[in-house]
Amino acid sequence: MPGADIISTMSRRGKFITFEGLDGTGKSTQLRKLAGSLRAAGHKVVETREPGGTATGEKIRRVLLDSATQGLSPSAEMALMFASRAQHIAQVIQPALDHGQIVLCDRFTDSTEAYQGYGRKLGSEDVLNLHRILCGDLQPDLTILLDSDPAMSVGRAKRRNQRASDRANNNSRKGASKHADENRFEQQNRAFFARVHEGYLAIAAREPQRVVAVDASGTPAQTHRRILDVVGQKLKVARSA
Numbered sequence: 001m002p003g004a005d006i007i008s009t010m011s012r013r014g015k016f017i018t019f020e021g022l023d024g025t026g027k028s029t030q031l032r033k034l035a036g037s038l039r040a041a042g043h044k045v046v047e048t049r050e051p052g053g054t055a056t057g058e059k060i061r062r063v064l065l066d067s068a069t070q071g072l073s074p075s076a077e078m079a080l081m082f083a084s085r086a087q088h089i090a091q092v093i094q095p096a097l098d099h100g101q102i103v104l105c106d107r108f109t110d111s112t113e114a115y116q117g118y119g120r121k122l123g124s125e126d127v128l129n130l131h132r133i134l135c136g137d138l139q140p141d142l143t144i145l146l147d148s149d150p151a152m153s154v155g156r157a158k159r160r161n162q163r164a165s166d167r168a169n170n171n172s173r174k175g176a177s178k179h180a181d182e183n184r185f186e187q188q189n190r191a192f193f194a195r196v197h198e199g200y201l202a203i204a205a206r207e208p209q210r211v212v213a214v215d216a217s218g219t220p221a222q223t224h225r226r227i228l229d230v231v232g233q234k235l236k237v238a239r240s241a
């Protein structure tokens with residue numbers, strides 16, 4: 001009876017699972033698939049994302065990701081990421097964990113360390129200090145790091161955004177409202193994404209109990225099976241029979 005031991009491991013506090021990786025590695029795709037599998041196994045699941053996840057956080061997300069935002073300093077960028085996160089933890093993540101739910105979050109503090117710490121060269125220490133000060137040092141129970149070649153994944157993200165912006169342009173010609181432009185980071189150069197990738201690998205090496213790298217180069221179904229195995233092993237959740 002898989003349901004019984006799932007429930008016994010879920011008492012009191014829920015589980016906090018984050019998805020990390022470069023743009024286009026398939027985080028959002030895999031988060032949706034895992035949410036589906038966990039719900040099918042009877043779990044209460046909250047799907048959320050950063051920056052964003054609350055009304056205020058989604059406003060901050062627009063500022064951070066819109067390519068029309070120009071000249072944002074790296075420190076201001078980092079501060080906005082943490083403003084969104086502090087609100088998200090207070091309003092969504094911690095209450096859900098207190099109710100024993102599984103929270104699946106698309107990006108969390110590892111993204112700030114990889115993108116602002118490594119990519120923007122602000123360093124890990126400031127990011128981790130801000131996490132302690134502003135986020136009560138809340139740590140995920142498990143982080144799935146989707147790993148693939150930076151050129152491949154960033155290429156995927158750019159093609160996806162191009163399709164979204166073509167659709168938005170079509171719709172706006174028909175009078176519908178315009179889709180959000182979320183291209184600001186994708187416009188960075190190869191050296192930036194190489195640093196971000198290096199940052200992720202350093203985080204995984206530093207915290208092997210929490211962070212599990214999953215090869216993201218296969219099909220979505222293959223990656224999903226790997227993630228189900230990791231979640232089952234690490235957290236003793238998932239899996240209907």
Ligand SMILES: Nc1ncnc2c1ncn2[C@@H]1O[C@H](COP(=O)(O)OP(=O)(O)OP(=O)(O)O)[C@@H](O)[C@H]1O
Pocket residue numbers: 021022023024025026027028029030156157160216217218219220221223
């Ligand atoms: N395993 C895969 N093989 C091929 N294409 C994929 C795979 N997984 C996702 N995709 C496609 O690649 C694009 C990027 O995937 P997705 O949006 O899930 O990535 P992401 O990591 O959430 O990106 P971002 O960081 O930009 O939000 C999407 O168009 C998606 O449909």
Ligand SMILES: [Mg+2]
Pocket residue numbers: 027028029106
């Ligand atoms: Mg995504």
